[in-house]
Amino acid sequence: MSAIHLQYLLLLVSFLHHASSNSVPIFNAIYSFGASYEDTGNVAILSQASNQLKLPYGETFFRRPTGRASDGRLVIDRIATYVGLPFIPPSLAHGQDFRKGANFAVSGATALNLAFFQQNNIANQNVQNTSLSVQLEWFENQKPSICNTTCMQFFAKSLFMLGKFGDNDYFYMSLGGKTINFVNSTIPLVVKTIRSAAKRLLRQGVMHLVVTGIRPNGCVPVYLTLFASTNRSDYDSLGCLKVYNKIGIYHNALLCSAVKQLRLEFPHAKISFSEYYEPIIDFVRNPNKYGFTSGTQLRACCGGGGPYNVNLTAGCGQTGVPACPNPSTSISWDGLHLTDAAYNIIADGWWKGPYANPPILAL
Numbered sequence: 001m002s003a004i005h006l007q008y009l010l011l012l013v014s015f016l017h018h019a020s021s022n023s024v025p026i027f028n029a030i031y032s033f034g035a036s037y038e039d040t041g042n043v044a045i046l047s048q049a050s051n052q053l054k055l056p057y058g059e060t061f062f063r064r065p066t067g068r069a070s071d072g073r074l075v076i077d078r079i080a081t082y083v084g085l086p087f088i089p090p091s092l093a094h095g096q097d098f099r100k101g102a103n104f105a106v107s108g109a110t111a112l113n114l115a116f117f118q119q120n121n122i123a124n125q126n127v128q129n130t131s132l133s134v135q136l137e138w139f140e141n142q143k144p145s146i147c148n149t150t151c152m153q154f155f156a157k158s159l160f161m162l163g164k165f166g167d168n169d170y171f172y173m174s175l176g177g178k179t180i181n182f183v184n185s186t187i188p189l190v191v192k193t194i195r196s197a198a199k200r201l202l203r204q205g206v207m208h209l210v211v212t213g214i215r216p217n218g219c220v221p222v223y224l225t226l227f228a229s230t231n232r233s234d235y236d237s238l239g240c241l242k243v244y245n246k247i248g249i250y251h252n253a254l255l256c257s258a259v260k261q262l263r264l265e266f267p268h269a270k271i272s273f274s275e276y277y278e279p280i281i282d283f284v285r286n287p288n289k290y291g292f293t294s295g296t297q298l299r300a301c302c303g304g305g306g307p308y309n310v311n312l313t314a315g316c317g318q319t320g321v322p323a324c325p326n327p328s329t330s331i332s333w334d335g336l337h338l339t340d341a342a343y344n345i346i347a348d349g350w351w352k353g354p355y356a357n358p359p360i361l362a363l
């Protein structure tokens, strides 16, 4: 048996043992930062107007809108369950106990601060003051109520998840009319910002950290609609827009190097790099293998029509905009975010591999 197989078997055994013993959680708490792929309800507390607060959002799992941008659970929800913890409450919720975790993620959040967007004249109503450093500030302000004087010891036993930052930064730049070269030129700064945030956490005693890469935006229905091209050679063989995927590849390569650097600087911490890019590309390439309907892989399940089922004047959550009858056969829920089914496969791949390196279970 190869070493890889043996390692996998050992992971599986420890996983099954844990699942059956149903005892103490693997980590005492989960603290999460991010944007809409991670937000478990902060957007609902900050802005009652969001479409995400209306059905059919939440129709599959919670059976009501919770502020999550999906028909059901996000990756963080599944990870919390695997760890043996309750769902992680949004950090802005009042009267919550955050000693088993807090989720600082907010839909629309950027890695770069609001000032960057203002200085470059690309601030729009979606660019809020909820960037990564703002979320870290919220976290640091909340520390006394979580662990008070024993935070180093407490955090050493917690799982920290630095979610998918960067996609919103690049999206707002493109929406603001910036060229792809401009967007590309900001990638080192965005990655440096994420790396600094990781260091800020690691210096506070964090020992188990997951850092997440961005998605293949060229295969995202909203991108395919907004940035459609009449030139066939702008599309790859899967029907995705090449340049937006290149942005993802470059960002993820730099972020992966940054993670390797962090492992050298913090040798006692365990740092995982987790992926959306690889799984989503694989879903698009081999939909049937994952239970998705072939031919729908670039279409939103919930939307107001058009070739990608994305209609900018009739978005999911607005009156009269339908969802597909069986969301579990779609990758994309609303044109930007994934279905409960897609998030489920990704969560499994972060937990046991192959979509996180090392898998969270091995941390």
Ligand SMILES: *[C@@H]1O[C@H](CO)[C@@H](O)[C@H](O)[C@H]1NC(C)=O
Pocket: 114, 115, 129, 134, 137
């Ligand atoms: C954003 O919020 C932070 C604190 O949460 C504050 O220090 C900062 O001034 C705010 N920035 C802007 C541009 O409003």
Ligand SMILES: *[C@@H]1O[C@H](CO)[C@@H](O)[C@H](O)[C@H]1NC(C)=O
Pocket: 144, 145, 148, 149
């Ligand atoms: C934090 O610890 C200090 C000193 O031990 C104590 O006085 C204070 O009440 C504690 N605060 C909380 C929120 O537990």
Ligand SMILES: *[C@@H]1O[C@H](CO)[C@@H](O)[C@H](O)[C@H]1NC(C)=O
Pocket: 180, 181, 184, 185, 243, 246, 247, 250
């Ligand atoms: C982005 O910049 C990198 C580094 O200069 C380069 O290798 C890559 O081709 C660029 N990507 C795009 C889409 O321009």
Ligand SMILES: *[C@@H]1O[C@H](CO)[C@@H](O)[C@H](O)[C@H]1NC(C)=O
Pocket: 231, 232, 233, 234
């Ligand atoms: C289409 O794109 C290719 C590659 O980007 C470029 O070489 C070609 O000139 C473009 N064609 C038109 C008609 O713009």
Ligand SMILES: *[C@@H]1O[C@H](CO)[C@@H](O)[C@H](O)[C@H]1NC(C)=O
Pocket: 304, 305, 306, 311, 312, 313, 314
């Ligand atoms: C988009 O939605 C608007 C408003 O509901 C509707 O009038 C229009 O026909 C839709 N466009 C497509 C392509 O379905």
